[in-house]
Amino acid sequence: MTSVTEYDYQSDRYVLRPGVGAEQVDGVALGLGWELVREIPRDKDEGVDGQLIWLGAGDVSLHYVVDATSGIGYVLLAGPSRPAVEPFVGPVVDRLRPWTLPELFELLDEADQPRERVRNTLRIGLAASAEFDKEVFRRISGTYTDGEDQVRLAGLWAATYTGYRQFLPQIREIASHDQVEWIRSRAESIAAAFESEDDAR
Known part of the structure; x- marks a missing residue:
């Protein structure tokens, strides 16, 4: 099952529209001043999601994930607590306009x-x-x-x-x-x- 387990709190997943991918998410991260800190290649055969992770203030991170099984891309934010993460959700969603x-x-x-x-x-x-x-x-x-x-x-x-x-x-x-x-x-x-x-x- 798809999850990010090393964080105490994570937002909902926001499924991206066609044509919105790593480049667009990187632009949002750069706008926040966040640094790309990790890249995990997708491996469908091994069931490994592809991920790019940017780290920001207060140990809040932005994740661009390509699901191992479906190949569908989405983003989520994760961090030490809901109050730490929530202020960043709105700006990310406003910029990326994921599916509702x-x-x-x-x-x-x-x-x-x-x-x-x-x-x-x-x-x-x-x-x-x-x-x-x-x-x-x-x-x-x-x-x-x-x-x-x-x-x-x-x-x-x-x-x-x-x-x-x-x-x-x-x-x-x-x-x-x-x-x-x-x-x-x-x-x-x-x-x-x-x-x-x-x-x-």
Whole structure:
């Protein structure tokens, strides 16, 4: 599951629009006077997200992440506490203009091509807030009865991005009853990952 674990607090993920990438995020960081301190190449085969990290005042950092699985880019801010991080969220969002969840909901609702449904399902999962969002849950859940295998798979991945345990009964249902063996297998692995996180708490 996608996370930044070495920080006490991190913002939501802000999913970037096409054409907005490392160069634009670097421009925002330079405008803040922040220094690039780390670069991690993306490795899809190993499940490693690509990351560029800029460090600013008070140990607050700006992260440009390219998700290992989907290749979708997003930014987040992280630091020692919410009060330390929050003042920087507005300026970053204003400059980068990431997708909003209502925009992504509309794109998914209107998508008539499987590729569009896949892409926007994954974007919704990445853009979901840490707190349970019923509209996110409804949109992702809706993919589980899609006739296209890749869309159902995208819904499984999107659930992992949210971390919402509320998806577990549906994922278990897919693991037992989906008509495609490799989707059943993937759902089983994802359900086990959710359950192992529960056991670790």
